[in-house]
Amino acid sequence: MTLADARSTAGDAPATTAVAPSPVPAPGVRHGPGLVDPAHRLRRTRRTEALRAFVRETRIHPRNLVAPMFVQPGREGREPVGSMPGVMRVTPDEALRDARALEALGVGGVILFGLPAAKDAAGTGGWVEDGIVQETLRRLRDADLDLVLIADTCLCEYTDHGHCGPLLADGRVDNDASIELFARTAASQAEAGADIVAPSGMMDGQVAAIRDGLDDAGHADTAILAYAAKTASAFYGPFRDAAGSTPSFGDRRGYQMDPANGREAMREMDADIAQGADMLLIKPAMPSLDILAAARARYDVPIGAYQVSGEYAAIEAAAERGWLDRRRAHTEAVTSILRAGAGFVITYAAADLAAWAREAR
Ligand SMILES: [Zn+2]
Numbered sequence: 001m002t003l004a005d006a007r008s009t010a011g012d013a014p015a016t017t018a019v020a021p022s023p024v025p026a027p028g029v030r031h032g033p034g035l036v037d038p039a040h041r042l043r044r045t046r047r048t049e050a051l052r053a054f055v056r057e058t059r060i061h062p063r064n065l066v067a068p069m070f071v072q073p074g075r076e077g078r079e080p081v082g083s084m085p086g087v088m089r090v091t092p093d094e095a096l097r098d099a100r101a102l103e104a105l106g107v108g109g110v111i112l113f114g115l116p117a118a119k120d121a122a123g124t125g126g127w128v129e130d131g132i133v134q135e136t137l138r139r140l141r142d143a144d145l146d147l148v149l150i151a152d153t154c155l156c157e158y159t160d161h162g163h164c165g166p167l168l169a170d171g172r173v174d175n176d177a178s179i180e181l182f183a184r185t186a187a188s189q190a191e192a193g194a195d196i197v198a199p200s201g202m203m204d205g206q207v208a209a210i211r212d213g214l215d216d217a218g219h220a221d222t223a224i225l226a227y228a229a230k231t232a233s234a235f236y237g238p239f240r241d242a243a244g245s246t247p248s249f250g251d252r253r254g255y256q257m258d259p260a261n262g263r264e265a266m267r268e269m270d271a272d273i274a275q276g277a278d279m280l281l282i283k284p285a286m287p288s289l290d291i292l293a294a295a296r297a298r299y300d301v302p303i304g305a306y307q308v309s310g311e312y313a314a315i316e317a318a319a320e321r322g323w324l325d326r327r328r329a330h331t332e333a334v335t336s337i338l339r340a341g342a343g344f345v346i347t348y349a350a351a352d353l354a355a356w357a358r359e360a361r
Contacts, residue, residue: 101351155182179203
């Protein structure tokens, strides 16, 4: 029924009630047709792009972006990841080339994930001195780049079963053995040049074990970015394609958080801060904006968010079909993550976003 129909069927009813008056008018606000409170014309500051840019509350700065890198052995190798357009698996020499390009764009840092030549039950490739991440870190460090070097500290990329640590006889991940190996991995990453180690395995006590391991190895200045609130998310799918880390049996719900639990996320963050985390990471990002905002209000440590592979791939796939404007969608997604409280965002769109940010008003 149109408004005209409504009026005609209403007979004698006055045709002046298109906007129903609020039952309890706010003080100072006039109501009724044709009357707008002159103090509340919010559209005034949206009129031109200059005005919009002038009052914009959140901007993407290249320094707030971190680019993930997948590194594998070899030379001059670049292999596209099918489920993540624009993302490559690269050899250490190519990683250095990419890192120089990111540095030129003003990106804040990189986070490294390794694809080792061989895997075993304990994930030995994660901590050996000639590990793929260690080799790449040494190259990046020696190039003296103006980038923060972050190493993902976990074993799922290095175990032949794809879980985040060694297994008990019954197939569960051995929490306490895993955190000892995480400490060893972190120390070897710090030795190779990591400024920050980022434990992502969601094992209890991992931050304390890593802090001890780093300090004992003479790396008291290496910071810990704890993946404190990491849910067992459906949005990690494309990453496992990139890193070859799909568990060969079961899933990670026995150690990653249930995405339904916001209060438990706060307990995870409390625990990590108590154990010595220098900064917190929340993952995935857009499905966790409420957790991010709550964490920003509660803690005074730096907080970042990881816009994960599925969040990136969903935008890319829709843009490829012409269903979304790629630049606007990526920009809006990361802006919303920053607005919710992230100080930095790990994103596969880091290079594009940094380039766009330099053009933005
Ligand atoms: Zn893992």
